[in-house]
Amino acid sequence: MKMFKKVAFLGITFANQFALVIFDINSRHMTTQWVFNEVATITEKNIQHLKSKFSNYSENQLNWKPNPSTWSLAEIFAHLNAYAQFYHTVLNERIDRTRFRSPRLNYSSSPLGKSAWMSMKLGNARNVKRKFNAPGEYNPTVNPGLVTGNELTILMEGQHQFLDIIEKSVAVSLRKVKVPISISKLVRLRLGDALLFVAYHNDRHIEQALKLTKNPQFPKK
Secondary structure, three states, rough: OOEEOEEEOEEEEEEOOOOOOOEEOOOOOEEEEEEEEEHHHHHHHHHHHHHHHHHOHHHHHHHHHOOOOOOHHHHHHHHHHHHHHHHHHHHHHHHHHHHHHHHHHEEEHHHHHHHHHHHHOOOOOOOOOOOOOOOOOHOOOOHHOOOOOOOOHHHHHHHHHOOOHHHHHHHOOOOOOEEEEEEEEEEEEEEEHHHHHHHHHHHHHHHHHHHHHHOOOOOOO
């Protein structure tokens, strides 16, 4: 079991709405605050990494890859931007249009939802537990047009947009609002599960980018 303390993010304090969080990752039961804290913390950390680790890289560094089958930094960021274009759009639409505007203290993932975000979540050693092949429309190797030369700026803007989406989610039901997934609009996740899926997917690929820069052959400039 882990205890997560109450925190404030985006100027919103949950102290009057939620209690201290005790959450077992093996359980389907968690609090709404834990979901908000988790996705906001990951996103804020991503923003800091983008600013401190990647903002000063040259075009050569951004496009370098150790072999043809490995994505460059630019390709990793382009992949995240392509997913954000889909998920940020549907998240905003579902939050804005929903009639379920009664937030609840507790939250429970659906079996499908938990399977989705757990498959993206990194292990305790920041390791990828399961690898996936990105669909062609989100894969810069298959679709090189995803790389436009402005990936880092777009990704930074996208992470701030995701924080705005998290803030909007506070006013609705994480369980009753349903969000379609990118590979099939017929399959829908609970809003809380969708937020976790997107956050863990972002985290997974930012970690991939950080590890790429540690390659001994990564260019110095």
